[in-house]
Amino acid sequence: MQPGFRYLPGHLGADQQRQLVETLRLAVAEAPLFTPVMPRTGRPFTVRMTNLGTLGWVSDRDGYRYQSTHPETGKAWSPIPDTLLGLWRAVSGYPHDPEACLVNVYKGGAKMGLHRDEDEEEFTAPVLSVSLGDMAVFRMGGPERGGKTETLKLSSGDVVVMGGASRLCYHGIDRVLPGTSTLLKDGGRINLTLRRVTKP
Ligand code: SIN
Ligand code: FE2
Secondary structure, three states: OOOOEEEEOOOOOHHHHHHHHHHHHHHHHHOOOEOOEOOOOOOEOOOEEEEEEOOEEEEEOOEEEEEOEOOOOOOEOEOOOHHHHHHHHHHOOOOOOOOEEEEEEEOOOOOEEEEOOOOOOOOOOOEEEEEEEOEEEEEEOOOOOOOOOEEEEEOOOOEEEEOHHHHHOOEEEEEEEOOOOOOOOOOOEEEEEEEOOOOO
8 A cells, every 4th residue: 555544444443433323314414415426427426425514525517626515405514523523633643623524325336436535725634534334345546547456345443544645546445345234224334534625
């Protein structure tokens, strides 16, 4: 893996995971999951999304961007919960709080193609990812599309920090392995990514 990539298996215990899922249920009731579409083509993503924080990541025909409001309700996103701010402060190595927590929900055959997280202004902050629910096959590559990649299975409670040279590397989710966790009643996977968007 690239320098600055850190894998913290089982970083969140079962109680913390359950508590996060409860918090997310309340957040989703306020800011419902939406299905983003690809810029230009309008092709839908297979994941559904929402956000927490002062900024949220959205994708529609006009492009990828961060905005302070939900694209369908027009309301501000719910705040990032303290447990996630605490996690960021403990492991990010970055002295300012994240502004966005993207919530990706994988159901059925949902996956995420190789991409780079590059819509932020601040690349010295890492992207911190939390996995909840079914195990996923995470693919990590290098800074160029088409370069060598390797896979890592992410289980519920695992935390990944993409900082340093890994911050702008290609990554994605090949597939989610059904029935590998009992955390979510209906199965599937939730991934949270905490991001610092603006330069402080
Ligand atoms: C992402 O890159 O936005 C999601 C990664 C993941 O689901 O683990
Ligand atoms: Fe990403």
